[in-house]
Amino acid sequence: MKQHETTEKKIGENTFYIRPFPAFTAANISGELIAMLAPAVAGLAPLAMSASDSSAEPDIMNLDVASFSGAISGLSGDKVENLLKKLLTKHGNVSVETEDGVKRLDNDLANEIFCGSAQDMFILAVDVINVNFEGFFKKISGQFGLQKAQPKAVAMPLTNTAD
Numbered sequence: 001m002k003q004h005e006t007t008e009k010k011i012g013e014n015t016f017y018i019r020p021f022p023a024f025t026a027a028n029i030s031g032e033l034i035a036m037l038a039p040a041v042a043g044l045a046p047l048a049m050s051a052s053d054s055s056a057e058p059d060i061m062n063l064d065v066a067s068f069s070g071a072i073s074g075l076s077g078d079k080v081e082n083l084l085k086k087l088l089t090k091h092g093n094v095s096v097e098t099e100d101g102v103k104r105l106d107n108d109l110a111n112e113i114f115c116g117s118a119q120d121m122f123i124l125a126v127d128v129i130n131v132n133f134e135g136f137f138k139k140i141s142g143q144f145g146l147q148k149a150q151p152k153a154v155a156m157p158l159t160n161t162a163d
Contacts, residue, residue, distance in 0.1 A: 088110060
Protein backbone atom coordinates (compact mmCIF):
# COMPACT_ATOMS: atom_id res chain seq x y z
CA MET A 1 0.00 0.00 0.00
CA LYS A 2 1.27 3.46 -0.88
CA GLN A 3 0.58 4.82 2.59
CA HIS A 4 3.10 2.42 4.10
CA GLU A 5 5.91 2.97 1.57
CA THR A 6 8.81 4.99 2.94
CA THR A 7 11.17 7.36 1.22
CA GLU A 8 14.64 7.69 2.69
CA LYS A 9 16.28 11.14 2.83
CA LYS A 10 19.69 12.02 4.22
CA ILE A 11 19.92 15.56 5.59
CA GLY A 12 23.13 16.54 7.30
CA GLU A 13 24.12 13.73 9.64
CA ASN A 14 20.60 12.30 9.89
CA THR A 15 18.68 9.76 7.85
CA PHE A 16 14.93 10.34 7.75
CA TYR A 17 12.16 8.01 6.61
CA ILE A 18 9.06 9.70 5.20
CA ARG A 19 5.70 8.02 4.70
CA PRO A 20 2.85 9.61 2.73
CA PHE A 21 -0.04 11.17 4.63
CA PRO A 22 -3.48 9.56 4.58
CA ALA A 23 -5.57 11.04 1.75
CA PHE A 24 -7.75 13.34 3.85
CA THR A 25 -4.79 14.60 5.88
CA ALA A 26 -2.94 15.35 2.63
CA ALA A 27 -5.96 17.29 1.34
CA ASN A 28 -6.12 19.32 4.55
CA ILE A 29 -2.42 20.14 4.50
CA SER A 30 -2.44 21.00 0.78
CA GLY A 31 -5.05 23.65 1.48
CA GLU A 32 -2.86 25.15 4.19
CA LEU A 33 0.22 25.04 1.95
CA ILE A 34 -1.57 26.89 -0.83
CA ALA A 35 -3.10 29.42 1.56
CA MET A 36 0.30 30.12 3.10
CA LEU A 37 2.54 30.05 0.04
CA ALA A 38 0.36 31.46 -2.73
CA PRO A 39 0.51 35.07 -1.46
CA ALA A 40 4.30 34.84 -1.13
CA VAL A 41 4.70 33.36 -4.63
CA ALA A 42 2.30 35.95 -6.04
CA GLY A 43 4.40 38.69 -4.43
CA LEU A 44 7.65 37.21 -5.72
CA ALA A 45 6.50 36.64 -9.31
CA PRO A 46 6.51 40.28 -10.43
CA LEU A 47 9.76 40.87 -8.59
CA ALA A 48 11.41 37.89 -10.27
CA MET A 49 10.13 39.00 -13.67
CA SER A 50 11.53 42.51 -13.20
CA ALA A 51 14.81 41.18 -11.81
CA SER A 52 15.52 39.33 -15.02
CA ASP A 53 15.91 40.79 -18.47
CA SER A 54 13.58 39.78 -21.28
CA SER A 55 15.98 37.20 -22.74
CA ALA A 56 16.65 35.30 -19.52
CA GLU A 57 14.44 33.15 -17.32
CA PRO A 58 12.96 34.70 -14.19
CA ASP A 59 15.35 34.21 -11.29
CA ILE A 60 14.09 34.49 -7.72
CA MET A 61 17.67 34.22 -6.45
CA ASN A 62 18.53 37.63 -7.97
CA LEU A 63 16.03 39.51 -5.82
CA ASP A 64 17.26 42.02 -3.28
CA VAL A 65 16.52 41.29 0.38
CA ALA A 66 14.12 44.21 0.81
CA SER A 67 11.94 43.05 -2.09
CA PHE A 68 11.97 39.48 -0.83
CA SER A 69 11.09 40.39 2.74
CA GLY A 70 8.21 42.55 1.52
CA ALA A 71 6.78 39.67 -0.50
CA ILE A 72 6.82 37.23 2.42
CA SER A 73 5.92 39.69 5.17
CA GLY A 74 2.47 38.15 5.50
CA LEU A 75 3.84 34.84 6.76
CA SER A 76 3.55 34.73 10.54
CA GLY A 77 5.91 32.70 12.68
CA ASP A 78 2.98 30.92 14.29
CA LYS A 79 1.62 29.80 10.91
CA VAL A 80 5.04 28.57 9.79
CA GLU A 81 5.55 26.70 13.08
CA ASN A 82 2.10 25.07 12.92
CA LEU A 83 2.60 24.00 9.32
CA LEU A 84 6.04 22.54 10.09
CA LYS A 85 4.57 20.57 12.99
CA LYS A 86 1.81 19.22 10.74
CA LEU A 87 4.32 18.24 8.08
CA LEU A 88 6.96 16.75 10.38
CA THR A 89 5.63 15.61 13.75
CA LYS A 90 1.86 15.72 14.24
CA HIS A 91 0.89 12.79 12.02
CA GLY A 92 3.78 10.42 12.78
CA ASN A 93 4.76 10.17 9.13
CA VAL A 94 8.47 10.95 9.65
CA SER A 95 10.98 8.74 11.44
CA VAL A 96 14.68 9.27 11.99
CA GLU A 97 17.66 6.99 12.57
CA THR A 98 19.02 7.51 16.10
CA GLU A 99 21.68 5.80 18.19
CA ASP A 100 18.86 3.73 19.72
CA GLY A 101 17.35 2.73 16.38
CA VAL A 102 14.65 4.29 14.22
CA LYS A 103 12.25 6.57 16.14
CA ARG A 104 9.21 8.56 15.10
CA LEU A 105 10.00 12.24 14.89
CA ASP A 106 8.19 14.11 17.65
CA ASN A 107 8.55 17.71 18.82
CA ASP A 108 11.21 16.89 21.43
CA LEU A 109 13.33 14.85 19.02
CA ALA A 110 12.91 17.53 16.32
CA ASN A 111 14.08 20.18 18.79
CA GLU A 112 17.15 18.07 19.57
CA ILE A 113 17.98 17.35 15.92
CA PHE A 114 17.30 20.79 14.46
CA CYS A 115 18.52 23.03 17.30
CA GLY A 116 21.07 25.31 15.64
CA SER A 117 20.25 24.06 12.15
CA ALA A 118 16.66 25.12 11.47
CA GLN A 119 17.41 25.24 7.74
CA ASP A 120 17.61 21.42 7.79
CA MET A 121 14.08 21.35 9.21
CA PHE A 122 12.87 23.34 6.20
CA ILE A 123 14.74 20.99 3.85
CA LEU A 124 12.98 18.03 5.49
CA ALA A 125 9.63 19.81 5.19
CA VAL A 126 10.20 20.30 1.44
CA ASP A 127 11.04 16.59 1.16
CA VAL A 128 7.79 15.72 2.97
CA ILE A 129 5.88 18.00 0.59
CA ASN A 130 7.55 16.37 -2.41
CA VAL A 131 6.68 12.86 -1.16
CA ASN A 132 3.06 13.84 -0.57
CA PHE A 133 2.42 16.43 -3.27
CA GLU A 134 4.73 15.56 -6.14
CA GLY A 135 5.43 18.61 -8.27
CA PHE A 136 3.74 21.01 -5.80
CA PHE A 137 6.34 23.76 -6.18
CA LYS A 138 6.39 23.46 -9.98
CA LYS A 139 2.62 23.63 -10.15
CA ILE A 140 2.24 26.60 -7.81
CA SER A 141 5.07 28.55 -9.49
CA GLY A 142 3.45 27.89 -12.86
CA GLN A 143 0.31 29.66 -11.66
CA PHE A 144 2.33 32.85 -11.28
CA GLY A 145 4.47 32.74 -14.43
CA LEU A 146 7.62 31.36 -12.82
CA GLN A 147 7.83 28.18 -14.88
CA LYS A 148 10.88 27.68 -17.04
CA ALA A 149 10.64 29.35 -20.40
CA GLN A 150 10.41 26.97 -23.33
CA PRO A 151 13.12 27.42 -25.95
CA LYS A 152 11.83 29.38 -28.90
CA ALA A 153 12.33 28.21 -32.44
CA VAL A 154 14.69 30.44 -34.33
CA ALA A 155 13.89 31.12 -37.96
CA MET A 156 16.99 30.73 -40.06
CA PRO A 157 17.11 33.00 -43.09
CA LEU A 158 17.31 31.15 -46.38
CA THR A 159 20.41 32.15 -48.26
CA ASN A 160 21.79 31.00 -51.54
CA THR A 161 25.32 29.76 -50.98
CA ALA A 162 25.96 29.05 -54.63
CA ASP A 163 28.06 31.72 -56.33
